[in-house]
Amino acid sequence: MTTFVDRVELHVAAGNGGHGCASVHREKFKPLGGPDGGNGGRGGDVILVVEQSVTTLLDYHHSPHRKATNGQPGAGDNRSGKDGQDLILPVPDGTVILDKQGNVLADLVGQGTTFVAGQGGRGGLGNAALSSARRKAPGFALLGEPGEFRDVVMELKTVADVALVGYPSAGKSSLISVLSAAKPKIADYPFTTLVPNLGVVTAGSTVYTIADVPGLIPGASQGKGLGLEFLRHVERCSVLVHVLDTATLESDRDPVSDLDVIEAELKQYGGLDDRPRIVVLNKVDIPDGQDLAEMIRPELLARGYQVFEVSAVARTGLKELSFALAGIIAEARAAKPVEEATRIVIRPKAVDDTGFTVVREEGDLYRVRGEKPERWVRQTDFSNDEAVGYLADRLSRLGVEEKLMKAGARAGDGVAIGPEDNAVVFDWEPTMMAGAEMLGRRGEDHRLEAPRPAAQRRRDREAERDDPQREYDEFHPFQ
Numbered sequence: 001m002t003t004f005v006d007r008v009e010l011h012v013a014a015g016n017g018g019h020g021c022a023s024v025h026r027e028k029f030k031p032l033g034g035p036d037g038g039n040g041g042r043g044g045d046v047i048l049v050v051e052q053s054v055t056t057l058l059d060y061h062h063s064p065h066r067k068a069t070n071g072q073p074g075a076g077d078n079r080s081g082k083d084g085q086d087l088i089l090p091v092p093d094g095t096v097i098l099d100k101q102g103n104v105l106a107d108l109v110g111q112g113t114t115f116v117a118g119q120g121g122r123g124g125l126g127n128a129a130l131s132s133a134r135r136k137a138p139g140f141a142l143l144g145e146p147g148e149f150r151d152v153v154m155e156l157k158t159v160a161d162v163a164l165v166g167y168p169s170a171g172k173s174s175l176i177s178v179l180s181a182a183k184p185k186i187a188d189y190p191f192t193t194l195v196p197n198l199g200v201v202t203a204g205s206t207v208y209t210i211a212d213v214p215g216l217i218p219g220a221s222q223g224k225g226l227g228l229e230f231l232r233h234v235e236r237c238s239v240l241v242h243v244l245d246t247a248t249l250e251s252d253r254d255p256v257s258d259l260d261v262i263e264a265e266l267k268q269y270g271g272l273d274d275r276p277r278i279v280v281l282n283k284v285d286i287p288d289g290q291d292l293a294e295m296i297r298p299e300l301l302a303r304g305y306q307v308f309e310v311s312a313v314a315r316t317g318l319k320e321l322s323f324a325l326a327g328i329i330a331e332a333r334a335a336k337p338v339e340e341a342t343r344i345v346i347r348p349k350a351v352d353d354t355g356f357t358v359v360r361e362e363g364d365l366y367r368v369r370g371e372k373p374e375r376w377v378r379q380t381d382f383s384n385d386e387a388v389g390y391l392a393d394r395l396s397r398l399g400v401e402e403k404l405m406k407a408g409a410r411a412g413d414g415v416a417i418g419p420e421d422n423a424v425v426f427d428w429e430p431t432m433m434a435g436a437e438m439l440g441r442r443g444e445d446h447r448l449e450a451p452r453p454a455a456q457r458r459r460d461r462e463a464e465r466d467d468p469q470r471e472y473d474e475f476h477p478f479q
């Protein structure tokens with residue numbers, strides 16, 4: 001049975017926002033009580049949080065689809081819908097989040113570090129919130145926005161200070177078992193260790209962690225043995241320890257050529273060149289091993305390695321080794337910039353909702369892209385004419401109509417708002433507002449005109465002021 005999983009695909013779905021409600025207050029003898037439709041609740045986020053007690057991604061291997069709950073719809077009598085609940089997913093320290101193309105989205109190190117993997121959809125405003133001096137009794141409400149869907153890959157890169165590398169059966173797991181309280185599996189056949197082991201070592205006042213990875217053999221970079229797959233677990237360590245077997249019975253091997261082989265494989269893997277290395281000559285309890293260790297020591301020293309002779313079985317040389325490692329680690333820690341604060345919250349993308357673009361595509365289709373227009377479209381109930389009119393007002397106030405006109409669009413041309421695979425397309429009918437503006441400046445050719453930033457800015461401000469959803473979000477930042 002698998003008990004350790006260090007790479008999974010995870011499919012998250014944040015909760016949808018609840019729809020706003022369109023309702024009119026009714027009381028006996030007071031037939032026109034005004035709009036009282038409440039707002040929809042926000043959909044829950046899907047949030048990954050580093051939890052030290054979690055050591056594998058196994059849970060997500062078994063159930064890779066995770067969904068947060070939806071926000072509830074608003075109701076009459078100004079009742080807001082309940083927010084959906086955030087879904088908190090605990091992950092091991094050192095989990096890297098990638099998109100499907102392999103780009104790193106977040107690197108989660110440190111207890112409590114948080115990544116919002118899927119953002120819940122905003123609730124739609126009810127007609128009470130949408131009413132204004134100009135629109136006293138709106139007969140529509142805004143739709144809740146869909147929650148974010150996202151496919152991510154999670155990879156575990158163990159966070160250890162020391163990594164042990166070497167041939168199978170060199171004694172890496174044995175070393176961990178005598179340096180720390182960990183009890184990894186040890187046996188006299190190769191590839192006993194199939195997944196990394198982690199132990200905690202205390203040497204004087206320094207406490208550090210030590211990990212091994214499955215043994216490497218020549219050609220590991222081509223996938224021989226267990227391959228280099230597990231080397232990702234040594235990427236975060238501050239020091240690499242070569243564990244060399246001084247008592248191997250294989251005639252074509254000796255510790256120095258073993259070292260060369262492992263170094264060549266590390267080089268193939270890449271990215272580990274700057275890590276300090278030390279050499280441990282293991283199994284010196286065996287007389288031949290002791291002799292061999294003495295013979296090769298000068299050569300290793302000449303290459304610049306610190307060399308330690310130990311026996312994991314007879315437990316000799318361990319103290320020197322663990323204190324030397326503590327020294328290197330203390331130095332590495334001191335050299336590191338101040339410990340990164342834990343509990344960082346990483347949001348996948350900063351939303352820039354200021355601009356939008358209009359691009360003319362083939363067949364007289366004009367595509368509008370931008371955070372705001374796309375969001376507004378998602379919030380619109382297209383079966384309600386008033387809601388569609390409200391959308392048209394919003395778009396025109398943002399300057400979408402004007403930009404369309406400048407791009408050459410004419411009444412009847414197709415306008416698509418949104419990306420190719422998910423756009424709302426309609427025939428363009430310039431509204432009164434845009435038409436009036438066009439008349440006002442008859443004789444000028446918009447396409448030759450330089451942008452008028454001040455006027456544009458003013459229009460943007462006005463559009464902003466008349467966006468109740470935005471104001472609502474500002475006053476309810478946690479919804």
Ligand SMILES: Nc1nc2c(ncn2[C@@H]2O[C@H](COP(=O)(O)OP(=O)(O)OP(=O)(O)O)[C@@H](O)[C@H]2O)c(=O)[nH]1
Pocket residue numbers: 166167168169170171172173174175185186187188189190191192193194213214215216282283284285286310311312313314
């Ligand atoms: N005599 C002697 N045997 C040792 C010593 N250290 C490890 N061994 C033996 O070597 C064999 C392999 O030890 P492991 O610790 O499993 O080796 P490993 O490097 O973790 O091997 P893989 O997990 O297969 O990569 C076991 O039979 C151990 O008992 C030592 O210092 N002296």
Ligand SMILES: [Mg+2]
Pocket residue numbers: 172173174185186192193212
């Ligand atoms: Mg092992």
